[in-house]
Amino acid sequence: MQICKTISETRAAIAQARQAGQTIGFVPTMGALHQGHFSLVSQSCAQCDFTVVSIFVNPTQFGPNEDLNAYPRTFDADCQGCQKLGADLIFAPSAAEMYPKPNLTWINVEKLTEHLCGTSRPTHFRGVCTVVAKLLNIVQPDRAYFGQKDAQQLAVIQRMVADLNFPTTIVPCATVREEDGLAMSSRNAYLSHEQRRLAPVLYQTLQNAAELIKQGNTNATDIIAAMTEKITTQTPGQIDYISIVDKELLHPVATIEAPVLIALAVRIGKARLIDNIVVDPS
């Protein structure tokens, strides 16, 4: 497994694989890899001849008061984990390699970024879209793997790739959870022992909401009220949002008649945790 710090080395190595007729799989990450990331790497290695994992804590997707500097960095363990699974190349550029000049070019996906995390993180998705476009142009993968845990990110990237005709297939991958249901996240590392014990309530709340819908409750306000109550009483978390939105444009729905995305963001201690579930009422 090669570890490349520069764009030119990375391009040269991938061009060689491409010339040998290999298909290219790509897993973009910010490092601090957990089983969720590793499931993406495994899937890429199973479906593609040559798997590239990028490790880059992208400054342009963090807001001014967010956790850019605190974001966990575990580079050596990340590389070992990827190598064990059969990844072929780690692309780990510096910020100066990725942004040699002040970045003036931004990609914005309208509508899909208006709600959910877009409300409290207004510049987050343009940072994500811009860096993902850069990475897709550097790696030029046949397939790129994104986790369903970041449901809005996945939907936004899928729309960007479709609208801009990127020659890459986006492969959505199921959320990987701890045994008690907590969605794996690099930010779980911020939780104290007690906070970690209570964090699975978020997923239980999503499951309860799904149960209510399956029982025939179609009123989004009622379901959100029940979810709010559970999280408020059973955790010390501060709710950023709990939303029920349509699957394509991620706009809030009042009445649940078609498959919906139920998504939440809750601050527990220093961690802002997100999770979601797709529910089909039929």
Add this chain to the structure above:
Amino acid sequence: MQICKTISETRAAIAQARQAGQTIGFVPTMGALHQGHFSLVSQSCAQCDFTVVSIFVNPTQFGPNEDLNAYPRTFDADCQGCQKLGADLIFAPSAAEMYPKPNLTWINVEKLTEHLCGTSRPTHFRGVCTVVAKLLNIVQPDRAYFGQKDAQQLAVIQRMVADLNFPTTIVPCATVREEDGLAMSSRNAYLSHEQRRLAPVLYQTLQNAAELIKQGNTNATDIIAAMTEKITTQTPGQIDYISIVDKELLHPVATIEAPVLIALAVRIGKARLIDNIVVDPS
């Protein structure tokens, strides 16, 4: 020479050329091709094994009161001209092929789009950037050819390609002029005989400005005043702008100490004509 109306046919044909080890050159156009466009096609054919010319009047770069519907269309002559020069493929999609859904993803290049044409055409460059990104992702060329006549467009595209790491080299090509100096443009077709006779004053004005700078005049306001006077007295044109800007970020300069771009846009009858010149004071 193949003529392809769909993205999938175009991708298949280019993939075949690529597999045969050919380099891909690309000339994006809105059709109504003139000697300026043909010079780009010739340059691509000379430098690349397989030349793709796109012909697409892109609706997203026209403002609500602009000339989208009136824009000249000469498809058969365009194809004949390209074939004669040795182009390999014409990509001529419909608007529905390029925008099958409402487009939600926009690329914006900051700073470089604030002045010059960006002032009177506020959504023009995001339309240009977005469609060029789409076309680059469809064609995946090694080199793409753009005329210096659209100097701001060229600078904006160069910055977008650099910022987003597109794997394409942008090749700037000199403006091609009529014998009397008028820059070739599809919009020259809108001029009456009398308007056409006076239109070369625009280029003469740029040359006069260059002369003033070469003589040691460094005051941008004085030079713009002289240019305004000449155009106002010698043509029926309405000046949209006359600007002297730095070459990288296209911001107005007060004192000319380094190479500058002198650019103008003037409405003569139904035609909004643009032209420019780069002047090095040293």
